Amino acid sequence: MKFELTKKFSERYGQEPAAHYFTPGRVNLIGEHIDYNGGLVMPCAVTLGTWLVLAPNNDNVIRFNSLNFEEQAEIQLADSYTKTGPEWYNYPLGVFNELQKEHRIPTGLDLLFFGNIPIGSGLSSSASIEVAMTYALNHYFNLGLDKIEIPLLAQRVENQFIGVNCGIMDQFAVAFGETDKALVLNCDTLKHKVVDCNLGEFNLAIINTNKPRKLAESKYNERVAECQTALKQLNEEIKLHNLCELNAEKFALHSHLITDETVLKRATHVIRENDRVGLAAKALNEGNLQEFGRLMYASHQSLKDLYEVTGAELDAVVEFCTGYKDVIGARMTGAGFGGCAIALLKKGSEDDFTEKLTDFYTERIGYAPSVYISEIGHGASAI
Ligand code: GLA
Numbered sequence: 001m002k003f004e005l006t007k008k009f010s011e012r013y014g015q016e017p018a019a020h021y022f023t024p025g026r027v028n029l030i031g032e033h034i035d036y037n038g039g040l041v042m043p044c045a046v047t048l049g050t051w052l053v054l055a056p057n058n059d060n061v062i063r064f065n066s067l068n069f070e071e072q073a074e075i076q077l078a079d080s081y082t083k084t085g086p087e088w089y090n091y092p093l094g095v096f097n098e099l100q101k102e103h104r105i106p107t108g109l110d111l112l113f114f115g116n117i118p119i120g121s122g123l124s125s126s127a128s129i130e131v132a133m134t135y136a137l138n139h140y141f142n143l144g145l146d147k148i149e150i151p152l153l154a155q156r157v158e159n160q161f162i163g164v165n166c167g168i169m170d171q172f173a174v175a176f177g178e179t180d181k182a183l184v185l186n187c188d189t190l191k192h193k194v195v196d197c198n199l200g201e202f203n204l205a206i207i208n209t210n211k212p213r214k215l216a217e218s219k220y221n222e223r224v225a226e227c228q229t230a231l232k233q234l235n236e237e238i239k240l241h242n243l244c245e246l247n248a249e250k251f252a253l254h255s256h257l258i259t260d261e262t263v264l265k266r267a268t269h270v271i272r273e274n275d276r277v278g279l280a281a282k283a284l285n286e287g288n289l290q291e292f293g294r295l296m297y298a299s300h301q302s303l304k305d306l307y308e309v310t311g312a313e314l315d316a317v318v319e320f321c322t323g324y325k326d327v328i329g330a331r332m333t334g335a336g337f338g339g340c341a342i343a344l345l346k347k348g349s350e351d352d353f354t355e356k357l358t359d360f361y362t363e364r365i366g367y368a369p370s371v372y373i374s375e376i377g378h379g380a381s382a383i
Contacts, residue, residue, distance in 0.1 A: 035167025045177020070197025094161030120341025293329020309336030
């Protein structure tokens, strides 16, 4: 890959690259729609990701090129930038804009990106490109950002430049991921632990519903707002910064303050899902994969009934998994509204699973899903 990218870079820019970087995508094993409520999540990095190759130029411009997209851009160096449309290069441009606020990037740049995360699949292609750019510029220009500042800056870009009010999970996971480990991240304190992700006789299967996620961003922001309403109402009686400061027992004492039925459902999901992450971390530590799988199914059910972010496609995948003998747990992963599900699938059953799931899903939904067997990769690095 590195060799190939070097060649393409030289062809496009007529100069050799000065540095190469890789940043992965992520799956979230459990703890969905929890990060922006200050609770526990359990993501891990995958081996799909974004490559970034760069070199400085003397032309006072930033050139954005990608092997995935036709659109290219050449943008004059300036003090600040704004988002110009839906094009992919707004993500790295947003990072450049954010970095410029504190650090002067001393020169123009030629950039070449390549990614193999299916876009819109919920595997964090956007966090991957944001962190790739942040990590690369910090490393190449020695900007001195602390490791934790990298995902925080990338999240600000997503929130303020791109306009999605996401939490910290994706950017954190793709920056801090470790090979064969799951991260248990406390999204309030930003402290994390790593847990051995030893799946024994099982593999982690990723099932892409291949459903385009059209309304995902507005629906996502709507869920964030609903959780803020719940927090505000609970604060009439107790002092809370985040919903996840409550466990199920304490929540039951105060939930009468939430007047809207939909908002109550959202908050109930958050409280229970946060408790499930603690249980799941314990199960994984003890090698109790059956229990881990049970918690995955429970998580999906709650995202379906209470948080209402699954939809026919993700539900069809999980319904199939529930009835398939060699799967012990499955759930949607990421924001939902389409995108991907994950399943713990017995090694050796990959072909049979893919064939039978494809028949079932195609008959129900009208087109086929894609199945990948994933390894757990490492976070952003120079290569
Ligand atoms: C998206 C967001 C994350 C997180 C998940 C849901 O991936 O970017 O911050 O909220 O959805 O868990």
